[in-house]
Amino acid sequence: MKLSIDDFCIRCQLCETLYPDLFRLDVENDVIMTKVADVPENLMDDAKNAIKDCAVTAIRFTK
Template identity: 45%
Template structure:
């Protein structure tokens, strides 16, 4: 699985980083970025949770 973040849509709330810190982090502009090229199997559930809970639907996991 891989994750992407629509940087134009991200509002920098930090939810994804708090839910799944091994996959997402906030950059110096407070915009989410993906830090895992491939989501480790043990982090797939939290990455999907971050996608589902993102208030602006900026995250895609597939």
Template identity: 35%
Template sequence: MKYKVDDSCVCCGACTAVCPTVFFMGDNGRVAAIADDVPEDVLEDAEDAMGGCPVGAIHTV
């Protein structure tokens, strides 16, 4: 499974705190997700990060 952060992201950093393996602050100051499939051992954390996004900017692809 892969994740995408859309343009509605407010860069609050909640997802990077919950799942830094998948979500990170990009060079442009925006939150991004790794391009690869999410490793099984952090999949639950990634789902928690998506569910905790205050603006619903994280989606699965």
């Protein structure tokens, strides 16, 4: 599974703060990026929590 961040992300950086193994802020382009192409099994719970914790529900799983 992959994580996708929709364009309506407000870049509050909550996901990056709570789940630094999955997300990072690209300062140059002012966007939140995923750090992994495919979510490894050991980070799957963090990915699910990030989806729930997103302030604007901009994070989702994609195939």
